[in-house]
Amino acid sequence: MLQLQRIREQKDAITKALKKRNIDADAMLNGVLHLDEKRRAVQTELDSTLAESNKLSKEIGMLFKSGKAEEANKMKSLTANLKENSKKLGEDLNGIAEELKNLLYQIPNVPHDSVPAGNTDEDNEEIFREGDIPELIENALPHWELAKKHDIIDFELGVKITGAGFPVYKGKGARLQRALIAYFLDKNTEAGYTEIQVPHLVNETSGYGTGQLPDKEGQMYHVQADDLYLIPTAEVPVTNLFRDEIVKTDDFPITYTGYTPCFRREAGSYGAHVRGLNRLHQFDKVEIVRVEHPENSYAALDGMVEHVKNILRELKLPYRILRLCGGDLGFTAALTFDFEVFSTAQDRWLEISSASNFEAYQANRLKLRFKDENGKNQLAHTLNGSSLALPRVLAGILENYQTADAIQIPEVLVPYCGFDSI
């Protein structure tokens, strides 16, 4: 969430920036400022009430110690009023703080200056494009038909044992999944990211820490018996490793990579665009997460973008990079670059990676801080990106590498697969 101090100091600028998300935040921000003022007034009053009653208690203690029980008992009566007041003020303070917090939870991150205004993905700004779109054979097939033809993914079987959106990978298909995971992890560790394995279920606090809660409550699978959530992305457990931490400046940059399955309810999706691998309830992803000094976070984001470019180059997939517009930007992000691979057989772009800088928005919820040169605690910046999400990479490979009777395996993956065609 946004820092109160920032709202106090830059309210107008924030309102203006949030317009790029098509949000009129003026009323909410005024509400925040109003509650903040109220909260501080109540706290000041509560503090002085408590200070007085602490003082009296101390005196009573001294009197008892020196045997003056009668005087002490007399003083006790003085505390009754204070006690009543402080109880009431305490309740007020809690109520106001709660209200303030709930309001702050509803305000999304402030978009970076470079974020274009816009409503939908059509307003995203293409900033880079690379790779040749291959000439496909005649009667080229979309990946779901290729998957069936070569018997490497069985969607019906997944429906049988779980439901739609839970594919079963078979034979070379399964091996290719494993190969992609290993390849991505190797590329990331080569680039300096530390490989990590994290739990696939998280508690509620973690969900709040990275901002999935309360904003996306209905999008996560919730295990009610144990009140745990299946992770929608490794971002949640990995970033939450640093919840309530004060890191050292020397620790920067903190860089992790991890493979996890991701679980998303995708309530509300339908139609042709969710066919095959395009949108799933369970999919695999290798994620990169960084914790950075605020001064470096945008350079780090550029670094992540370069890193993902390299991988796509090696895979020889045609891709483009988009700067997301305000309307398409995630709730917690300040700036996001999406990577899209061109799916030749479907004749459309598929999002396969997304790299974002959250600035201090997540860190504020996480209480993830570092000590600056003056010994003051400051919020760090968090970033993450996929490198990469498997299903659409797989879709891109299947479609773009198809031949009349086989699918070629990209050269860099051959050592990981142990075969060069399907």
Place this chain on the structure above:
RNA sequence: GGAGAGGUGCCGGAGUGGUAACGGAGCAGAUUGCUAAUCUGUCGACGCGUAAGUGUCGCAUGGGUUCGAGUCCCAUUCUCUCCGCCA
């Protein structure tokens, strides 16, 4: 799942109703050719104050009892040990 023990600051660790010892780490300042050592201070959150300062809160979490709670009571939660079950 059953029984027991426990959770104190960055770490270790004392503290059975009178307002968080002590040790160590880190940081800052002082001091001494250097390294090191020594001394002093500091350590989380939120207020008030231009500032120096100063107040409140923080002993797993949330309540309660009390003039006063780390300490007593209730609930929740996590960890450890033993038993059971088990990849």
